[in-house]
Amino acid sequence: MVGRIPILDVGPAVDCGRRPAKAVTGETFGVSATVFREGHGSIGAGVVLRDPAGKAAPIVTMRELVPGTDRWGADVTVTAEGLWQFHVEAWADPIASWQHDAVIKVPAGQDVELMLTEGALLFE
Incomplete structure (x- = not known):
């Protein structure tokens, strides 16, 4: 399987x-x-x-x-x-997944607050 x-x-x-x-x-x-x-x-x-x-x-x-x-x-x-x-x-690897998305979205100004919140939750 x-x-x-x-x-x-x-x-x-x-x-x-x-x-x-x-x-x-x-x-x-x-x-x-x-x-x-x-x-x-x-x-x-x-x-x-x-x-x-x-x-x-x-x-x-x-x-x-x-x-x-x-x-x-x-x-x-x-x-x-x-x-x-x-x-x-x-x-x-959720941290690498988040990092990949953040590198694309944050510089583009897309969902910045959401990306930062998701990242912070990964490290709690």
Whole structure:
């Protein structure tokens, strides 16, 4: 089932994910995924890397690789030997959505008071 923010085509993947990707200790490698949502709201995405003991490292924020392509990526580094795992998470980003709208509307004098009120409510 695909959710409201689908995450597709996650890589690296070997043999369509049937085999583990490989890296050596200290190696940095890229993780990428296609991440999008319905509508015009902004999103964020990140990689969660789990060490061989199953402990999750802090999320590594992904960036859109080429604006408008829905392809996101980040670099992560394995720090010890063993079987590591990773997954990609995505979320709605209401602050980025508001900022995008405010940058357009405020200089144009459109809904300035409303935009400032909405922004203030986001930070309460």
